[in-house]
Amino acid sequence: MPPSICLRSFSQLSLDRSVHSLASRSRLSPHAACFSTSAARFANPSPKKGRVVAPPKRGQKTLNVKRGRKDPQGDVGKRPAPGERKAQRKRIVLRNDNALEVTALHDMAKATILSGLDEGRVLGIPENVVDALRAVEAFKPTQGWGLFWRPATLMRKETIQMAGLLKEVEESEEGQKKTIRRVLSGERLGGKSTLLLQGLTMAFLRNWVVINLPEGITDYPAAQDITNAHTEYAPLPGSQPTQYFQETYTANLLAQTLKANEPVLESINVTTNPSLPLPLPANATLKQLVELGAVNPEASWPVFLALWEELSVSGRPSILFALDGLSHIMKDSDYLSAEVKPIHAHDLTLIRHFIDCLSGQKSLPNGGVILAATSRSNCPSSSALEHSIQVAEQLQRDPNNLLHYNPYKKVDQRVMDALKDLRDPEAKGLDVIKVGGLSKDEARSIMEYYAESGMLRAKVDDGFVSEKWSLAGMGNIGELERASVRQRI
């Protein structure tokens, strides 16, 4: 047997192509593989189909971005159609079919609602008023209307106070009717919007004309949507300094006002001769006037002014003008002027109108109530408003010990001027209604209503009421509902 060295040199000899002539190379090359497998072994492997990257070697860590078997599947549900989500989120449900009907529940009655005899009782809202309140968007989706058989509210101390205001307006002498202006303030979940709703309910029951600027919950109009530049605006011709009016917003407000106040507006004829851009039929009613503005946005602002003029004629019903979310209109709006400067909210015509009523510059010849509710969850900061409310509350508590404005905070002078009466001890027109906690008797009354509706499964006795009343931060009604009904632990 030849030594291995010889065999190796022999095989290398045959592979060394350079020594062979070009002609003989083709003949020799098939022999090349006969003695060696190294060429095939060290050759690059042919790439497999569909796999560019080689699999990682054993023991080598790689980044695996694919979902493993162990990982839970994420939300793979289909997405809803556009607009569907918001509709669901903002839907207002006023009825729970599962709740028990409270047989002892009486409705608010036109004759007795202002008497104040119902203090501490839970009263239902009549059905036609519910429709009207829905039209003016007085209900909010965060409130607990959808838990009970039908809408009902507790006649708390502040409600009776508000009933007293309406009564005062109604009983004032013809020709010098009173205009009462109030700001509702209080803790979060304290029932400010519900108190406003109760005021609207009483006004509807007493056949007042109700104009409500709701907080932005569903669609415009809303207090926050007046100023957040979601609707179109245009400078009002001939105004100095320039004011801006919002056609679509005003038209929508007129439509809602018409829907809510239709029986009242239908019964009144137009007596003044308003100058409108569109012709009004002769002997028209207020309903036709408002319809004109609701259908034609370009005429909406003149129609609104004409409606206000009509309602100011003596002998017409009183007006309840209400707004929820006061701090939205106490700041610069998101609109820009032609000089690309922010427009102050008080330069928008509708807000200007409301502020004039609230500050007392405009009075209502037939009497009325101007209500502005603050909000604690959805409120842009407005230090002038906060300070004015604090001073007014302090005036009610201790008139001798007044607060001073924090000099390190930016002051909005227009807001300070508008709310001047709040800080003035002598001025009686504008005041604050502090919406505080319920008393224990009121808490017991509303909790008995919860229990009768089947929403609270407990024996309502003194110990239970005291426990929940304390848990709710001394009777904050929203917290009370959370603690007892919603089981928000």
Next chain:
Amino acid sequence: MPPRLNLLGFTRAIPIQPKPQTQWLRPVVRMSSPQIRAYSDSKEPPAADRSKRPDSKPLPHVSQEAATMAKITGTEGPDLSQGTPVEEIVKGDKSAQDKLPKVMKDAIKTQPNTAPKGSRAYSTTTASIAGDGGLDMGLVDFKPPTTAPQIPGLRFALPVLPIPKDAHVKHRYDPVVDQVTNLLMRHGKKAAAQRDMALILQHLRTSGIPTINPTRPLIAGAPPPSHLPLNPILYLTLAIDSVAPLLRIRLQKGAAGGGAALQLPLPLGQRQRRRTAVQWILSAASRRRNTGSGKGSFAQRVAQEIVAVVEGKSSLWERRNAIHKQGVAARANIILPRKR
């Protein structure tokens, strides 16, 4: 050259004669007794009515025979005036049952207490091992609590007995609600989980009365469906306890041979069962179509899944049945210690 000894021949099974089972004989029931005739006797059968010989007499009825036997042994025999309960006598005796008239055979076949056709041979429910037994119906106890007598000299009155369930600060809420809240929690955000829990309960409260599917039975002792929306915690508990599996499959590595894992059924405790069920419900809810937006959308889907479970529409029931079926199959893998 092939070996003469055929190895393959031994691989066949060697038949072993099984030991004959000693059959249990009923001493009373002897349907036929062989009559012995001696060669000296005449081939004509004796006239039964006239003969005095005891072997020629006709056999008494089973009840009579039992009564005679009882008389001999001095015990209480069957009452002869009542007739013979044939069904009881032939019970468990196949050969005797074959000779029964057809009416009685049919009656035996359709016995009321046997399980209906197509039902499982195993139970899928379990009794609560907790002290109270049944579900918490949320009924309010209107009995006045027992007041301890006033003892002078004590600063505080004695506690009211029995101490209410929610008196302990750490167990003041419903155990199911607590557990579901904790399972809902993500990234340690308990307040968000509690808000979701409240929304789930609110959805259960406002959704309609569920229609119960009879093929998906809820746990025993469930209240009528009309009671459920008014008691959302019970609704939640009912859905979770009904769909919860009784066992899980443990995979014993390599025990099945060839590196394969051996499946072993393992019973679960109540809290473990609930945990499994809640995790199933949460994963099914996350796969649901998201129709809402904002903070409450997941809670709403969980609530919809709970309603689907109670109505028997949820796919979790198939999952539960599959686990139970697998568990029954894996029952064979359990090797119990030999009895002595």
